[in-house]
Amino acid sequence: MTTVRCRTFRKRELHTVMEAQLFYKELGRLLYAIAAVDGTVTHKEVAELKRIVKEELVPQEMSTDHFGTDQAYITEFEFEVLADRVATVEGAFDSFVAYMARHRNDLSPERRELIYRAADAVAHAFHGVGRKELPLLIELHRHLEPAV
Secondary structure, three states: OHHHHHHHHHHHHHHHHHHHHHHHHHHHHHHHHHHHOOOOOOHHHHHHHHHHHHHHHHHHOOOEOOOOOEOOHHHHHHHHHHHHHOOOHHHHHHHHHHHHHHHOOOOOHHHHHHHHHHHHHHHHOOOOOOOOHHHHHHHHHHHHOOOO
16 A cells, blocks of 8 residues: 555655646747847846846755756756857747636746746846847746736
């Protein structure tokens, strides 16, 4: 009986870790899209992303990978991979929108607020919110509203 409980616990634990990984990956995609929408990812935007990860995401995340690294760093890693590949803004943003469509009702109000704050901070990092960032922030707000 103990073995069954242990397996069930490990499956739930694995599911939680996988959900955290997916959330942080998609958050990295969203933040990349906002930073890159004007055609350039600046050092200020990268610095703001790193500040968000270190000061806001890491302290609230409890899960780690098999090396002991906080799962929240997946956000930074995904952002950097997309920037290195010069990925399309549309592809990155659409991926986050698809994630939200599947998980709209799974996110707590605190997690939604965290997404808003992070997106807004990256958008403001270099000369404030420009005409290209604003439509993404508006669409993000629409997708983060809880389903009625």
